[in-house]
Amino acid sequence: MRYVQPRPSSIVAALYTLRDLNVDLAILHGPSGCSFKHARLLEEDGIRVLTTSLGDEEFIFGGQNILEDVLRYAEKEFSPRRIAVVGTCVSMIIGEDLDAAIEASGITTPAIGVSIHAGFRENIAGVIAALEPAAKAGWISEEELERQRGVLASANQTERDRGAACKTYIAPSRGDLKHVAAAKLAELLRSGKKGMAIMNAKKETAYMFADHLCAVYECAPEANVTFVANLEARGLPKVRADAAMILAELRDRGIDPELIGALDEYGGNGPRIAERIAEVKPEFILLVGVPHAVSPAALAGITVFSVTNGPRQVLPLKEQGHAHVMVEVDLHPKTLGVHNIVESEFGAVLRSM
Structure with missing residues (x-):
């Protein structure tokens, strides 16, 4: 293409x-x-x-x-x-x-x-x-080099299949209004319905995407929510260090997520996440980071709130059936050089609910 x-x-x-x-x-x-x-x-x-x-x-x-x-x-x-x-x-x-x-x-x-x-x-x-x-x-090591080749190929294929590279041209969009989506998510969190909050983030962007999990917990600590994060200890030196710091802070803030994948495995992490979704059988999901890694088939019949930092990702996610798609504008510059979770716009709005 x-x-x-x-x-x-x-x-x-x-x-x-x-x-x-x-x-x-x-x-x-x-x-x-x-x-x-x-x-x-x-x-x-x-x-x-x-x-x-x-x-x-x-x-x-x-x-x-x-x-x-x-x-x-x-x-x-x-x-x-x-x-x-x-x-x-x-x-x-x-x-x-x-x-x-x-x-x-x-x-x-x-x-x-x-x-x-x-x-x-x-x-x-x-x-x-x-x-x-x-x-x-x-x-x-040579082993890590070969591993990197694999995760890069997976990420590339995901972008071609369902990401911002799936079309010749995609118009950028700011996504749905955050306060409207946050109100609906807060209502579901407090309804007693089963939900999942899943982070499948790319490298340092996890410093902000992790905040969405924190906001869910703070908005409704007793909610029936399963937390998942791609913070397994694999990858290049900085990637491993970032994962360790984010996981430690999540635990300090009351969240002990299930770990599925590493921060550089976001592109190929979809099938593992899909398996867990099938086991939990949630009625709603907050899916942040690289939401399009999870296939539409795995999300069928589930109300999906997704958060991306790519304005060109909004249209593909909408076409894949995500009910609410939000964009964290300027996320990447805000997550460079940090060593703590950074508050997100959607997280701040959700907390205000």
């Missing part, structure tokens, strides 16, 4: 993957504006991002000397534990050898080169491009 709507960048995907590997300094080898927004956002989350600021002259004659200078500067000024050099469209087109520049720079900090550009239709190419040299350097 050829999309006519913007899709995630493989360069940005590589940067986020490096962050999850606990790389604390990345150098974008390209123009200063490449991936500007995400580079700035990532600096809120513990990884410093520098650029070689390539210009017209380097587009013609190459920029390896500049990259070597920036590598030496980075080591001297910031004393990082790990460095990654990330390619861009410019550096890949002109044929820059990132590994050769790292070696020639003379730095002693552990460093890898990530040869990537934005010309891939699927952003998971950037993830693999970062993971492969990381495995070669011994930063992750």
